[in-house]
Amino acid sequence: MGFASELYEIINSRLQGRVEYDWHEPRVAGYLPGIEYDGIEASESGYQDTFYGTRKGSHWTGLAISRGLQGKELVPYLIKDFKAWICMRPDLWPSPPTTFTSPFVILKGAWALTNLHNLPQDVLLQIFALLQLSDIMNLSSTSKGMRLLITNPGMLSAILRWEVLNPHGQLRWILPVAAFPKEVEQAEKIAQEWLTSSYTLHYNQNPTTSTSLMSAFQNQAFPYYAFIPTYLTVNTSNESFSMSSRRRLWKQVRQFQNLWLEYRTNGWDTDIFSAFNPKTLEQLQIAGME
Helix, strand or coil: CCHHHHHHHHHHCCCCCCCCCECCECCCCCCCCCCCCCCHHHCCCCCCCCCCCCCCCCHHHHHHHHCCCCHHHHHHHHHHHCCCCCCCCCCCCCCCCCCCCCCCCCCCCCCCCCHHHHCCHHHHHHHHCCCCHHHHHHHCCCCHHHHHHHHCHHHHHHHHHHHHHCCCCCCHHHCCCCCCCCHHHHHHHHHHHHHCCCCCCCCCCCCCCCCCCCCHHHCCCCCHHHHHHHHCCCCCCCHHHHHHHHHHHHHHHHHHHHHHHHHHHHCCCCCCCCCCCHHHHHHHHHHHHC
């Protein structure tokens, strides 16, 4: 069975079928219950020519205004508050910028060190791997010593590198996907630009370690501290804004992957492909009463 045929069979054999359009209750049609679409299914209609009734507060817009942004600079933040999406391909990789302003305050000078400073970096990474990235950033604001430990380019890059390369990392979705034609090659080309830029990290490399076959993303000198903020920047004039929908797509693909696993392990939810199947009729009656 081909990919399209198998997808058709999976979708149409679910006990809870796709949501259909209702003229009495305008809504996006065609999505599956049980799949989290990151709020896009709550839009008023399938077209974003009107945002009436879809705004969920003004958090992002207010934050942008407080930072002094105005005019077109506010568009990305309005889009986030209205739960809308910019339709850009999700594989446009950002090159190193001419200038980079860190989103984190990097402290300079001598500060009182914490006990965590005495731990080896690999042990620290094991600890940080148990936390959400937002929690790690909050931890860095508890004292000047913690800020110095977490947000220096070396440690911050190590934390982000772990989250990108670890199979269960929170930033795993950033890596290029082989299913996109030539995306891996393009991503590696851009990554090499970062690796040879002024942002690259300097460390004592083991002379016995060959980097000729290593992905630039795996190289310890790769400047994740600058790459990730640029990658995730909220800026419509930057190609990296195309990555704003990449995480959403990744999450949906992973959910459909679970559907495939369930289908191939347990078979159909209900057999709609056999006419008057008694089990199917019984299940449909139960579903209708619920």
